[in-house]
Amino acid sequence: MAHIASCELRKKLDRFGKVDLIYAPTPFARLENMTRELGGPEIYIKRDDLTGLAFGGNKSRKLQYIIHDIIDRKCDAVITWASLQSNWCLQTAAAARRYGIAPILLLFSPVGVPEEFDGNLLLDHILDADIHIQKGEEGRIVTMEEAEAHVEVLMRQAMEWGYTPYHAPIGGSFVGGSMDRPLGAIGYVEGFLELYDQAQRQGLSFTHVIHASGSGGTQAGLVVGAAAVDDSVHIIGISVSEGRKSYTALVKGICLDTMDALKLGFDLPDEKIDVRDDYLQAGYGVVTKEVCEILRKTAVLEGIYLDPVYTGKAMIALTDLIKKGELTRDHRAVFYHTGGTAALFPHRKTITSHLTD
Ligand SMILES: Cc1ncc(COP(=O)(O)O)c(C=O)c1O
CATH class of the missing domain: 3.40.50.1100 (Rossmann fold)
Structure with a gap:
C-alpha cells in the first residue's frame, strides 16, 4: 500500500535545500554469486559506499x-x-x-x-x-x-x-545542536526513493532491505520512505552497538521527527521499525573471526569490500536470516552498503590474524 505517490514524496523532499556532494544515483546491482551461494532470495546491492565523497558512505548522502x-x-x-x-x-x-x-x-x-x-x-x-x-x-x-x-x-x-x-x-539525524530538523534521515528518505525508482525501472519489486544501523538516521529515513510509497517493503536494521528495545525507541523518535518535517500525515505502526540486536557479536567495533570471514566471503564472491564495524555485521545478518529461513526464494533482498571501508586498515592486524590461522 502507498500513502503517497513517489513523485509526490520527491516534491516534498525538493523543498529541502541540498548541495551537490555525491554521485547519485549510486549503483544498484544484482549479486549473482552471492545469490547462488546462499541459495535463498535474489540478492541485490545498493552501493552507497560509492557516493564519491572521500571514501564514500552513507554520511555523505545525509x-x-x-x-x-x-x-x-x-x-x-x-x-x-x-x-x-x-x-x-x-x-x-x-x-x-x-x-x-x-x-x-x-x-x-x-x-x-x-x-x-x-x-x-x-x-x-x-x-x-x-x-x-x-x-x-x-x-x-x-x-x-x-x-x-x-x-x-x-x-x-x-x-x-x-x-x-x-x-x-x-x-x-538528531534534532539538536544547530540542527532543527532531522536532515540526515531526510537524506535516507531520498535514498529509499532512489533505490525504489532504480528497481522499478528494472521491473523489479524488492521485498526486504537489510542495512547496518548505528545512530538511527539511515534506518529512520529508509523506514519512512518505504512506509510512504510502498509499505510492503520490509526494512531490517542491524544494530551494531545497542540493544533492540532502546534502539527501536531511538529510531522511532527520528522517524516521527522526519515525518513531521516532511508533513507526512499517516501513522507509523511500531512493527515497521525492525531492529535486530542478534549480531552485536562482542560489541561495537570488536572485530571477531566471524566478521573477518564474511569480509573475505563477500570479497571472494563479488569483489566487494565490506567494513569490519558496520556492513560486515549486516552481511552476517543477511546470511543468517537466509539460513534460518526468514528470507527465502520467494523474496528479493537488497543489501544496502553504507560504506566505512577505510576502517579496514586500522584493524589490519586483527583481520590478518583471523584470516591466517
Ligand atoms: C559504514 C556505516 N554504516 C552504517 C552506519 C549506521 O548509520 P546510521 O548512523 O545512520 O544508523 C554508519 C554510522 O554510524 C557507518 O559509518
Missing part, C-alpha cells in the same frame, strides 16, 4: 542537506564529534572542505586504541581538519551528554577564534 543548512545559516565552521575512527567525522570534514567550511572534530579515543594516523584519522589529517582528541576512561564509553558538553566548550572557543560555528549532532 551531508548534502546538512551542508546546505550550514551555508543557509551563514556558518563558516562545523563542529561535530564521534569516536577516533569515525566515518561520520571524516565525511563531515570532507564535505565541509568542498564548501569552504572549516571542519573541527572532537574525537573520543577509547583506551587501548592506538592514536596513530591510520584509516579515517589519517584521512582527517590529510584534509587538515582541526582535530581534538579526548582520551576515554578505562571500561567506560562517553555519554551523549558529556560529549555535547565538550562540544559546547569547542563552540565557544571557535567563536573566539572568529568563526560562526555550526554544531552538527553525531550521525547527522
Whole structure:
C-alpha cells in the first residue's frame, strides 16, 4: 500500500535545500554469486559506499542537506564529534572542505586504541581538519551528554577564534545542536526513493532491505520512505552497538521527527521499525573471526569490500536470516552498503590474524 505517490514524496523532499556532494544515483546491482551461494532470495546491492565523497558512505548522502543548512545559516565552521575512527567525522570534514567550511572534530579515543594516523584519522589529517582528541576512561564509553558538553566548550572557543560555528549532532539525524530538523534521515528518505525508482525501472519489486544501523538516521529515513510509497517493503536494521528495545525507541523518535518535517500525515505502526540486536557479536567495533570471514566471503564472491564495524555485521545478518529461513526464494533482498571501508586498515592486524590461522 502507498500513502503517497513517489513523485509526490520527491516534491516534498525538493523543498529541502541540498548541495551537490555525491554521485547519485549510486549503483544498484544484482549479486549473482552471492545469490547462488546462499541459495535463498535474489540478492541485490545498493552501493552507497560509492557516493564519491572521500571514501564514500552513507554520511555523505545525509551531508548534502546538512551542508546546505550550514551555508543557509551563514556558518563558516562545523563542529561535530564521534569516536577516533569515525566515518561520520571524516565525511563531515570532507564535505565541509568542498564548501569552504572549516571542519573541527572532537574525537573520543577509547583506551587501548592506538592514536596513530591510520584509516579515517589519517584521512582527517590529510584534509587538515582541526582535530581534538579526548582520551576515554578505562571500561567506560562517553555519554551523549558529556560529549555535547565538550562540544559546547569547542563552540565557544571557535567563536573566539572568529568563526560562526555550526554544531552538527553525531550521525547527522538528531534534532539538536544547530540542527532543527532531522536532515540526515531526510537524506535516507531520498535514498529509499532512489533505490525504489532504480528497481522499478528494472521491473523489479524488492521485498526486504537489510542495512547496518548505528545512530538511527539511515534506518529512520529508509523506514519512512518505504512506509510512504510502498509499505510492503520490509526494512531490517542491524544494530551494531545497542540493544533492540532502546534502539527501536531511538529510531522511532527520528522517524516521527522526519515525518513531521516532511508533513507526512499517516501513522507509523511500531512493527515497521525492525531492529535486530542478534549480531552485536562482542560489541561495537570488536572485530571477531566471524566478521573477518564474511569480509573475505563477500570479497571472494563479488569483489566487494565490506567494513569490519558496520556492513560486515549486516552481511552476517543477511546470511543468517537466509539460513534460518526468514528470507527465502520467494523474496528479493537488497543489501544496502553504507560504506566505512577505510576502517579496514586500522584493524589490519586483527583481520590478518583471523584470516591466517
Ligand atoms: C559504514 C556505516 N554504516 C552504517 C552506519 C549506521 O548509520 P546510521 O548512523 O545512520 O544508523 C554508519 C554510522 O554510524 C557507518 O559509518
